[in-house]
Amino acid sequence: MTTGIAGKVNTGGQMRCFLANNMPDKSIIINYKLCDFKQCIDGICRAKSECEKKVLKQEAPFEPPYVITSLCSGCNKCIAECHSNALEKSR
Ligand code: SF4
């Protein structure tokens, strides 16, 4: 079974849209209502640094992270690294 998610994230006045279709059930998802990326040290997502598979990406420091869902193994190691509890299992 696959799921999809869509939404918008406000990045310093700019609204960005994201859409992830055919998201694997095991993938991690980011709750952008909780993700406080501007407060992460040097603007770097701590959870991104923890992911060995490089699933979490940022275009630049102080930009919101996003997930390459097809690469995610669902190991959940990144969840504990987020101080904002913004990372969730997809189900
Ligand atoms: S560690 Fe958490 S709050 Fe910080 S950028 Fe990553 S997901 Fe967002």
Ligand code: SF4
């Ligand atoms: S669940 Fe595992 S593979 Fe997926 S983003 Fe988190 S650390 Fe990376």
